Amino acid sequence: MKKTFVFAAVALLAGAAQAQVSVYGLIDMSYGKSVASDAAGLKADFHSGGDNGSGEGNSTTRLGVKGNLDVGSGMKANFKFETGGINSDGAVNPGGAFFNRQAWAGVSGGFGEVRLGRQDSVPFQTMAGFDQNGASNGVSAPGLAGVATWGTGRQSRSLQYISPKFGGLSVQAGFVPEGNVAGAKNNVSLGVSYGVDKLSAAVAYESKRVDGGEDFMSVSAGYDFGFAKFALGYADGGKNAKGLSTGVTVPVGAGITVGGQYARNSDTKGSAYELFVNKEVLKNTYAYFEAGKANAKTGVDGTGYALGLILVF
Template sequence: MKKSLFALVALNGICAAAHAQGSVTLYGIVDAGLGYTSNEAVVSTAGKTGTPAVLVGKSAYTFTSGTWSGSRWGIKGKEDLGDGLAAIFQLENGFNIGTGQLGQGSREFGRQAFMGLTSTKFGTLTMGRQYDPIVDFVGSIGPTSFLTGMGAHPGDLDNIDNQSRENNSFKYTSPSFGGLTLGALYGFGNQAGSEKNQSTWSLGGQYVNGPFAIGAAYLVANNAYGSTGGTWTSAYDGTFASSINQGFATAQYQRIIAASSKYAIGPVTLGVSYSNTQYKASSFSLFQGKETFNSAGLTASWEATPTLRVAAGYDYTAGSAVEGQSGPKYNQFTLSSFYFLSKRTALYGLVGYQKASGKTLDQYGNVINATASIGDVANGISSAGDTQTLVRIGVRHTF
């Protein structure tokens, strides 16, 4: 009886020790406020192939959710397996705090859902729905780290502000080698008879040395070959929710080269960003040949006090010619301010303005005048004309 009691106590001790080596964390962000949108497009006559929609611009005053950071909650865990090796997982749900509706296409864990192994010696391998190297290495030091999604390149067509994730993906991230970190991702299309159909792959890296950081990445995402529909279907979500590039959602594939850099000088941080996004047509696409967008931006942030930060940015995006006509061009200006009431709660104010010119395609493949759509905050609420102004004020709380 004594031996059995001793064994039971010892077993409980082992279980307690094993439990102490692991951890599970619940976390999240809630972000809400008020917004003003000028010239928001309202469809008065529906469009179709050969006939563009008739749009009317109207001002909108709205409740806003997730302007600075998308509202979310998540669970992440880590179990120490010994010798610097650990098992990890993360499940993250996005939602609209104004309506309670799930985000990311009403997915339960649409923001992130992955598990894997991490090693202090060999790096990290994760599997599931996750971000690509553009987000990890470019976006983390890019314009949206200064200005929120308001400062993203128009439509976030290069995914610097993580509008897209990769399903069914494997991702490897190396340890840091003297400040240099490298990464690679492959997203399976899960299509019988084709390894390429709907697949995604990406490579990237980032170098950090004191106040200086620079990152670059390359991504190729394949659409569903042989499709006759007008939608994007890929392991990569795609960013076609605005007038910037919705006319190219039938592309055979999308290629992105993106880079960003920042340098801190005391309380001032300066940044520069660049991306090249290409859409290649196939026989089923609603456009011909190849459309290319080049975006370049400058940002500056000033930490005026430990609790007050202000930032400004300028972005220029130019698309190539559309069916022999002058391609679209977008000039975008953004201002932001952040006041921290505590480490977890902050107030913010954002203002964005954009001017569009040239020609582009609508979602039916019709040539139309380019219309404005600021950053990715205006995704889904593009302008009916060539200008747009957005104003947002709100409060963000993290837990």
């Protein structure tokens, strides 16, 4: 029994030595309150990016581990596990799964990459890069107006394929079976991205996830003029979830970028905007200020802001 345990331990250590494993994470520390917190009558406070359901500051404070292993024939085995939001008390995604954000494994090679497990939806991965303020937790104008082009959330039991790039074109597809989840539907998704030089564009689609749900479709385009970057998007998530969003960022010198986003829901006539300033103050350390407002027709009537610091490692 002891010999078996020793041999197993040696084999495990040998495998770990061959695998490329790294710990990574993000810490968002801020002072302020989100639009949702303001609408609820809460006061400004110091926050971790995991507070209030990861709804404060710009980004979600989290910790993860990822790795890959050469398995031969030009292929690699990959995995990624990432915690839910870590709040100011040190709790991880209170009441939810520990690895709430990512928990998947897969293989990659010349054919592209295949993943299975909990991961960001295909529309989110396809469209998130067009959000000029990184899909802010607290003041996202497209999110508050209900017209975010990245609007569908993470999925468990998700099988995804990501193609290599062909002349700036890439494709991503996903499938989640209805399985044994009551009310669930077989769910398919597709994202197509194109980027050459200063132009980028993408389209995404996801079928309804549950009985009575809605299909989701979005399209975005962006262009970098050098003096400014512009982005425009349209999302259709069904009733009360249709509309346009637009954004711009401008470098103003000394590593400072300023920008803004505006979104309007064509069904509810609700609108929201956000303004932001970002600067890398030290290596992998970013300071930011952001403010946003939504009117009552969005369903969240309030004003929010955050002054914060983000450390990425």
